[in-house]
Amino acid sequence: MTKVEDYTQQISEEFEQCRKQAFSLAVRLLNNPDDALEIVQTSIEKGLNHPGAPALDHPEFKPWLFTVVRNKSIDILRRKKRLPHFEHEEYHTQAPSDSEPEKALQQLQLKETIEHALDQLNTEQKEIILLRDYHNFSYIDIAKILSIAKGSVMSRLHRSRMALREILINQGVALGGLS
Amino acid sequence: MIENNPPNNTIKNDSSNHESSLKEKNKSIDYSEISAMSPQDKTFELLSGYLDGELTQQEAQKVMLWLDNDSEYKRLHDELLSMRQEVQSLSLQESELDHLDKLIKEPIAKTSRILGFILICSSATIMVGFLLFFVLANPAVSIVIKLGIGLMSVGGLLLLISVLRQKMLNNKNEKYNRLKI
Numbered sequence: 040m041t042k043v044e045d046y047t048q049q050i051s052e053e054f055e056q057c058r059k060q061a062f063s064l065a066v067r068l069l070n071n072p073d074d075a076l077e078i079v080q081t082s083i084e085k086g087l088n089h090p091g092a093p094a095l096d097h098p099e100f101k102p103w104l105f106t107v108v109r110n111k112s113i114d115i116l117r118r119k120k121r122l123p124h125f126e127h128e129e130y131h132t133q134a135p136s137d138s139e140p141e142k143a144l145q146q147l148q149l150k151e152t153i154e155h156a157l158d159q160l161n162t163e164q165k166e167i168i169l170l171r172d173y174h175n176f177s178y179i180d181i182a183k184i185l186s187i188a189k190g191s192v193m194s195r196l197h198r199s200r201m202a203l204r205e206i207l208i209n210q211g212v213a214l215g216g217l218s
Numbered sequence: 219m220i221e222n223n224p225p226n227n228t229i230k231n232d233s234s235n236h237e238s239s240l241k242e243k244n245k246s247i248d249y250s251e252i253s254a255m256s257p258q259d260k261t262f263e264l265l266s267g268y269l270d271g272e273l274t275q276q277e278a279q280k281v282m283l284w285l286d287n288d289s290e291y292k293r294l295h296d297e298l299l300s301m302r303q304e305v306q307s308l309s310l311q312e313s314e315l316d317h318l319d320k321l322i323k324e325p326i327a328k329t330s331r332i333l334g335f336i337l338i339c340s341s342a343t344i345m346v347g348f349l350l351f352f353v354l355a356n357p358a359v360s361i362v363i364k365l366g367i368g369l370m371s372v373g374g375l376l377l378l379i380s381v382l383r384q385k386m387l388n389n390k391n392e393k394y395n396r397l398k399i
Contacts, residue, residue, distance in 0.1 A: 153304050171270060172305040178272045197266035200298055207301065214297035 050096050057101050058083065060174055061108045067169055068112040068162065078115070082107040102180045109166060109184055116162060149212075156206040164199035171196055265295055269302055346371070 058079060065075035082104055086092045093099040157165055170176045170184060181196075182189040207214060261284060267273040268281040284291045353359055353367050 149304065150308060153308065157305070168305060172302050173308060178267075178270070193267045193270075193272065194263050196270075197263040200266055200301065201262075203305075204297060204301055214300050 054095055057104060060101075061104050064105060064166075064169055064174060065108050065112050067157070067173075068109070068166060069115060070158070074115055075112075078108055078111045082111060102176070102183050105170070105174070105176070105180075106184045106186075113162065152207070152210055152212055156203055156210065159206050160199065160202055163195070164202050167192070167196050168199050168203060261291070262294065265291070265298060269295070269299055 061082070062072075062075055062079045065078050066072050069075050069078075085107060086095070086100065086104055093103050157168065160168070167181065167185065170181050171178075176184065178189055178192040178196075181192050185192075187195070204214060261280075264273060264277055264281050268278055273281065285295055286292075350367070350371055354364055
């Protein structure tokens with residue numbers, strides 16, 4: 040393989056991963072894979088054609104893409120005022136591979152409980168938890184994506200985590216390794 | 219790891235005793251009690267920064283000190299840590315990503331696009347060929363018109379070759395051309 044082909048291959052893989060993650064965020068925010076795919080595709084096309092967008096191999100491309108995907112998702116949510124929960128479940132009900140069926144079922148139930156708890160958060164709370172815990176963005180990147188001050192990220196994230204914790208506790212889930 | 223309270227390990231529990239016990243356990247760190255801004259809240263907020271590795275060394279040392287000396291603070295730390303781990307474990311489920319691949323590589327759309335392109339190119343070639351044959355082989359058409367049409371055809375062919383060549387060169391050199399969008 041030539042250097043150009045190697046480079047293309049590497050960028051292609053990174054881009055594919057980035058697209059999958061962006062799609063994943065959009066699905067979770069919108070609860071609709073078709074809308075999510077449309078948003079991700081148009082955002083990527085915008086990224087390729089917009090003169091101000093970072094290049095695909097630039098470290099800023101991923102936060103930029105997530106910013107566009109997040110903003111478009113918010114626009115759709117505002118427009119449709121979609122109620123949470125539908126279609127979404129079918130993408131998360133696959134049983135985890137585990138030799139013990141009972142344990143696998145418990146894991147599945149636990150994941151579903153967390154999915155439902157996430158869906159009960161408002162968009163602001165949900166998106167910041169997803170960006171940090173699900174997509175591993177740094178506070179600096181989260182601040183860029185959400186267009187907020189870096190200093191606000193920790194407090195907003197903490198409030199959102201506390202809200203999620205409260206929902207889980209109200210659903211009877213004990214946290215922190217209690218047996 | 220988030221664990222379930224009930225002995226049978228089910229996720230949801232309708233038992234009021236169990237809920238009241240949970241509320242009692244979490245009373246001292248109830249979210250409503252720390253929702254208003256105060257210096258106390260800042261110490262709780264730092265927990266999130268600590269979990270995410272986003273604190274300065276000085277802040278992290280403060281948190282470690284509080285964790286050593288305050289059991290409730292430690293308990294909230296453990297709870298947030300396990301909750302964070304569970305959310306992380308939801309990441310990028312295969313079924314979700316398979317759906318994306320399926321939508322992108324949707325075979326009918328892809329096939330119909332290729333078929334449509336082939337049909338348009340074939341029909342255009344046949345029509346142009348027929349038109350050229352009809353005009354050039356017809357003795358009733360004057361030589362000037364034949365020459366004009368012939369030159370136009372050659373010009374069109376040259377333009378087509380030039381565009382195709384440019385496209386091939388772009389495909390060879392364009393670093394994004396293999397990306398599926």
